Amino acid sequence: MKILVPVKRVVDYNVKVRVKSDGTGVETAGVKMSMNPFDEIGVEEAVRLKEKGVATEIIAVSLGVAACAETIRTALAMGADRGILVESDADLQPLAVAKLLKAIADKEQPGLIILGKQAIDDDMSATGQMLAALLGWSQGTFASELTVDGGNLTVKREVDGGMETIVLTLPSIVTTDLRLNEPRYASLPNIMKARKKPIETVKPEELGVDVTPRLTVVSVAEPPKRQAGVKVGSVAELVAKLKTEAKVI
């Protein structure tokens, strides 16, 4: 079984993000970029499935600017076999990404696509679900455990009420939650080997997908600074303030 793992290039999780001065988005110039941590969990899970003999090939796909090749290279160093870069300077929104991934899935015919549950930049949490709908495949989102048994996939999901276990028929879409696994370090020999693994570059037009944005970002602003709090002298005063000033009780 082939596994497709989309990996997104995002601002590194250690970086404190800043809003651009013109309010059009987040500053990315001169900022350290890395693979979306949830996608890293996706790559790790795919590599584990390959090590168990369930998967035969892992294809890492990244969509965006040319530098996304670096993100693919990281996935290759973790154990993916080859990469596909869908190169575009356009603002790729979840629906466009889902359509592009569908086009790649149609061509590659993977048995499983593992995506991060969301990307830590815009936190949309939409691509996986959209892709499942476009392909008409089963989906197990927010997975914290998954097992493949023949043509079935058992996914333990993290839901509001606790854990839910569902059984899906392959091919399927899985989106990863934080507790699915702990991604490995890419070791030095694997980093060296990654250089020799192929990355194919395609353009959205070649996949026949119109990537024109459907959503418009009106403005991006930092959250307002928290106001300093007030110290109260007694419980009675606190209750009074909650009643009269905050009007919450």
Next chain:
Amino acid sequence: MFELSEEHRMLKDLVAKFIDQELIPLERSAIAREARGEAVGLPPEEEGPLLEKCKELGLWALDVPEELGGANLPNVALMAMNEELGRTCVPFTFPPDSPNLHMLMAVANEDQKRRYLAPYAAGETKSAIAISEPGAGGDPAGMLTRAVRDGDDWVINGRKIWISRVSSADFLIVMARTGEGKRADGVTAFLVDRGTPGLIVEREIKMLGGQRTYELVFDNCRVPASQMLGKEGKGFAPMQLRLTVRRLQMGAWCTGMAVRALDMLCEHATQRVTFGQRLADRQAIQWWITDAATRIHACRLMVMDAAAKQDKGMDVRTEASMIKVFATEMAADVIDHAMQAFGAMGVTKELPLQIMAAKVRAMRVYEGPSEVHRATIARRIIDARK
């Protein structure tokens, strides 16, 4: 513009992750050991699992040639990785330690390559080098330890001091005078195994920052002629080569140390409020931050430039001296400013800063004091005009 290749950036990131997740958590116990007056070095129960992890990640034999099972990385990659190592006060280098490796690669004969270089390159053995003497430290050409040929053996007599890594070394490279040559001419290297009769570890010397060095006595220490390393009387140049390797490494470590100190300084300056104002809003602190960032940038470029030149086979002895002086003094200042900004906390034995300060203080002395390097650099510049 200097830029690491994609692959080398990934290696640097790998080391950064290793430092953050494996070494920085060990700082607490290292700091506590030093505060108790013990050696800061890792005890076997901490070092063992670390070495296992290094092997698993391939962080091993980084500058060893491929035919000896190494990764054969260029110096630019090695220095980028060494910079990351500098960020922690836990003393650790990826095995094997580079300087002796390079000396062995340069001069060991086939038999010595098999007996010493191969196991050393594989990380199975550790080594030390004995150069300094009570009367010959910054000026090693003044050494007095002498080796005399006696039949098929060499007999070494003399005294060495400030020798690091002795406690864990399986063998020593011992520099001794042979024949009639004066100064650098007539210095020969010997391989002396631990436990060789006549090799006496006279005493352990406590150094700043929880470091340890040793004083050694050679009392009719007899080694077979096959233990002579390189050519008779020609040991000085390969020894210098080895020092150049260490000096670039020290430049990278200092960059890393300063990065850590600046990071701590900035973190503290944005939180600490005095007289109603954050430290970060005060000009004195701002200038420290600016100067530190500027000098870190300069130091990194100096190290990378020298590393790139070395990768092209160029002689970088002058650059190495410049780096040795600039890097150690830069890191000393940055760490000192961080300590100052932390106030009383900065001068406790609870933060990594004081270990880093002590470490960098010693670095201004070992591998050639700043003053000797300055004199050497000036002499080369002046001589070039003749």
